[in-house]
Amino acid sequence: MNLYEFCYGIIHWLVDLVNNLWYWLGDLLPWWFGDFFTAVGDFARSDGHLSVMTILLEGVVILVVGLVNVLNFIWIDRKLSGRIFDFYGPYYVGYRIGGWLQNLADGIKLFTKEIITPAKADRVGFLVAPIVFVGSSVLVLAAIPFSHNFGIATNDSGAGIPAGVLFAFAMFAIAPFAILVAGWSSNNKYTLIGGMRSAAQMMSYEIPMLLIVASVLLLAGGFSFGEVVDAQHDIWFAIPLFLGFIVFLVCIVAEVEVQPFDLPEAEAELVEGWTTEYCGMRFGLFMMTSYLRGYAGGALTTALFLGGWQGPRLIPDEFWFLIKAYIVFFVVEWMRWSLPRIRVDQILGLGWKRLMPLAILNLLIAAAMKTMGWF
Amino acid sequence: MAEMWINMGPQHPMTHGLWNLRIKVDGETITDAEPEVGYLHRGIEKLCEDRTYTQIIPITDRLCYGSSLTWSHLYCLTVEDLMGVEVPERAEYIRVMAIEMQRIASHLMWLAAYAADLGMMVGFIYGMRDREVFIDLLQALSGSRLTYNYPRIGGVAHDLPHNFDRDALRACEYMEKKLKEYEDIYDGSKVFMMRNEGIGLLKKEDALNLGVTGPPLRGSGVKYDLRKDMPYSVYEDIDFQPRSHPACDCYARYRVRMDEMWESCRIIRQTVKKMPKGKWRVVAPRNAPEGTGFGRVEDPRGEAVMYVVGNGTDRPYRLKIRSPIFVTVSAAPKMLIGYKVADVVAIMGGLDMCIGEADR
Numbered sequence: 001m002n003l004y005e006f007c008y009g010i011i012h013w014l015v016d017l018v019n020n021l022w023y024w025l026g027d028l029l030p031w032w033f034g035d036f037f038t039a040v041g042d043f044a045r046s047d048g049h050l051s052v053m054t055i056l057l058e059g060v061v062i063l064v065v066g067l068v069n070v071l072n073f074i075w076i077d078r079k080l081s082g083r084i085f086d087f088y089g090p091y092y093v094g095y096r097i098g099g100w101l102q103n104l105a106d107g108i109k110l111f112t113k114e115i116i117t118p119a120k121a122d123r124v125g126f127l128v129a130p131i132v133f134v135g136s137s138v139l140v141l142a143a144i145p146f147s148h149n150f151g152i153a154t155n156d157s158g159a160g161i162p163a164g165v166l167f168a169f170a171m172f173a174i175a176p177f178a179i180l181v182a183g184w185s186s187n188n189k190y191t192l193i194g195g196m197r198s199a200a201q202m203m204s205y206e207i208p209m210l211l212i213v214a215s216v217l218l219l220a221g222g223f224s225f226g227e228v229v230d231a232q233h234d235i236w237f238a239i240p241l242f243l244g245f246i247v248f249l250v251c252i253v254a255e256v257e258v259q260p261f262d263l264p265e266a267e268a269e270l271v272e273g274w275t276t277e278y279c280g281m282r283f284g285l286f287m288m289t290s291y292l293r294g295y296a297g298g299a300l301t302t303a304l305f306l307g308g309w310q311g312p313r314l315i316p317d318e319f320w321f322l323i324k325a326y327i328v329f330f331v332v333e334w335m336r337w338s339l340p341r342i343r344v345d346q347i348l349g350l351g352w353k354r355l356m357p358l359a360i361l362n363l364l365i366a367a368a369m370k371t372m373g374w375f
Numbered sequence: 376m377a378e379m380w381i382n383m384g385p386q387h388p389m390t391h392g393l394w395n396l397r398i399k400v401d402g403e404t405i406t407d408a409e410p411e412v413g414y415l416h417r418g419i420e421k422l423c424e425d426r427t428y429t430q431i432i433p434i435t436d437r438l439c440y441g442s443s444l445t446w447s448h449l450y451c452l453t454v455e456d457l458m459g460v461e462v463p464e465r466a467e468y469i470r471v472m473a474i475e476m477q478r479i480a481s482h483l484m485w486l487a488a489y490a491a492d493l494g495m496m497v498g499f500i501y502g503m504r505d506r507e508v509f510i511d512l513l514q515a516l517s518g519s520r521l522t523y524n525y526p527r528i529g530g531v532a533h534d535l536p537h538n539f540d541r542d543a544l545r546a547c548e549y550m551e552k553k554l555k556e557y558e559d560i561y562d563g564s565k566v567f568m569m570r571n572e573g574i575g576l577l578k579k580e581d582a583l584n585l586g587v588t589g590p591p592l593r594g595s596g597v598k599y600d601l602r603k604d605m606p607y608s609v610y611e612d613i614d615f616q617p618r619s620h621p622a623c624d625c626y627a628r629y630r631v632r633m634d635e636m637w638e639s640c641r642i643i644r645q646t647v648k649k650m651p652k653g654k655w656r657v658v659a660p661r662n663a664p665e666g667t668g669f670g671r672v673e674d675p676r677g678e679a680v681m682y683v684v685g686n687g688t689d690r691p692y693r694l695k696i697r698s699p700i701f702v703t704v705s706a707a708p709k710m711l712i713g714y715k716v717a718d719v720v721a722i723m724g725g726l727d728m729c730i731g732e733a734d735r
């Protein structure tokens with residue numbers, strides 16, 4: 001049973017339950033009113049309505065799973081950074097589960113804080129930027145299935161939207177735009193520089209990353225995550241495309257804006273970068289979303305290079321996928337806490353002079369392998 | 376983007392204290408810079424005129440939170456020069472040992488702040504962790520962690536505690552092991568080198584003309600260290616090398632400080648070995664004669680000078696403090712112009728700003 005069938009079952013059961021009550025109610029009323037009731041009930045039972053509701057329910061399930069994952073990620077990040085820094089991470093709140101509840105406590109604290117909009121900020125941009133940032137990042141999550149059975153699907157034939165890889169990367173690339181809007185509309189010099197840096201940074205890593213994705217899709221011969229993962233049944237793409245894997249990992253670190261590449265929020269010189277003027281739960285959403293993007297980055301790396309949800313049949317596919325994504329996240333965090341931040345002109349140089357030629361070379365390697373008929 | 380002025384400070388993560396750096400940026404490039412100090416002026420020189428010579432020692436401790444011991448040591452040297460007090464040799468050795476520990480602690484705090492400025496959080500925690508070892512030693516010596524109030528006019532407040540020699544040697548051993556690790560972490564990191572090499576060039580002539588002293592001057596290739604060039608206390612009897620680096624950039628300043636920590640470990644080992652027996656304090660007269668006293672030491676941040684005028688009473692007529700950072704920060708525009716906004720933290724962090732002493 002896949003996620004679509006599961007959700008379809010739930011929706012069908014709910015609609016039937018409500019409809020029975022509804023028809024019974026309709027029978028009690030005069031005929032002209034009862035006909036209306038019957039029409040509504042028939043609509044609720046129609047295929048179109050059922051599949052739309054099913055997809056919405058799928059979305060809710062994916063969102064909840066994703067957010068719980070994000071809580072896990074923040075907790076892992078805190079514990080891990082604590083270990084790297086020679087101290088214990090959080091452990092007071094939720095003592096018996098290793099301080100896991102600390103994130104919830106922080107969330108509650110942020111919820112109770114006042115949300116301030118600076119007097120001279122552009123109110124529309126200031127309000128829209130967090131919505132675009134969080135929304136686009138959550139949409140990345142929606143496109144990534146955990147297994148053949150666990151992911152958003154439009155019918156019961158399998159998981160994953162068609163051309164899901166393209167959709168995920170398109171959504172991933174929207175965030176710098178939101179950052180630019182947030183930085184500009186805050187009407188603050190630090191945030192403005194942060195936003196501009198984000199735009200400059202995007203130009204340097206986005207193109208190499210998409211070239212690498214193109215080489216993966218070339219080998220896989222399909223645009224959906226299911227096809228890409230199935231193509232890695234014999235060998236993970238990280239091995240033939242090792243060069244591309246490394247370049248992709250660097251680009252993902254830049255995409256999720258963690259430490260070596262967190263120029264837009266360089267807290268040493270730009271106070272808090274583009275988030276300087278945001279407070280309360282808006283800031284909390286930004287922080288949560290940055291971890292969500294870290295998780296999405298790990299999941300994308302897993303799906304494209306590390307064989308996705310494939311693994312020995314000891315544990316379910318979904319857990320294989322999560323374990324691999326967590327390991328990639330661990331590597332990213334490890335880099336984050338132990339490397340200095342690089343400069344904005346250096347990341348441009350890195351992107352255009354190093355990553356770009358390597359990405360093109362990787363594309364050529366992939367094309368050669370495809371021509372030889374190895375994939 | 377049009378050119379604009381940005382205030383980095385008085386409340387800013389870069390400043391490490393209360394001061395303001397105004398920079399004019401064209402996009403990301405700095406076209407002009409103007410440091411403003413004076414936010415932390417406490418009138419220490421004036422306060423000193425109203426207190427007896429002994430009461431001034433805790434005030435001089437407050438000059439710099441990073442290396443308070445060097446300042447009280449300098450004050451005691453100056454007043455001893457004024458009063459003509461002969462300090463016992465054991466006291467001099469204890470002082471040298473203590474200020475070298477203070478130098479390591481100060482440089483470690485610099486290293487921690489510098490790593491955090493560059494975005495390397497692990498360096499921040501490691502630096503602060505290892506500084507704790509020397510803070511503990513100084514606490515055993517003097518009884519407090521940050522403002523020690525340890526030297527006295529004519530010696531030091533207490534003798535060494537039990538087994539202090541052993542602890543000092545252990546700390547040196549630990550530190551040398553950790554210094555190797557630091558050199559692996561920092562010099563082995565490509566990103567760290569990218570952020571440091573060729574950044575914040577301060578030419579030798581500029582450094583000399585602007586009166587820059589300490590690690591920034593030695594980082595510009597001038598081998599000038601008061602401990603060697605004008606030895607005070609017992610530095611004549613101790614074998615060490617002032618370290619310099621010819622590169623004139625942030626990396627050179629980093630390198631000089633790391634090498635100085637190695638040298639400080641050497642000095643501590645020698646003081647432990649040569650520590651003589653005897654008195655650690657002589658009683659100093661309450662009133663100073665009319666006349667002047669002058670002292671200069673090599674602070675972790677540069678050349679610190681004090682000049683005291685006595686008028687025959689138990690209070691100084693005037694106490695003048697020359698702060699190394701107050702002079703060094705004037706070289707900031709020379710170093711900053713032409714670099715990027717992100718380099719501000721590397722360049723100003725490399726100077727090891729301490730505003731307490733600059734504003735006095």
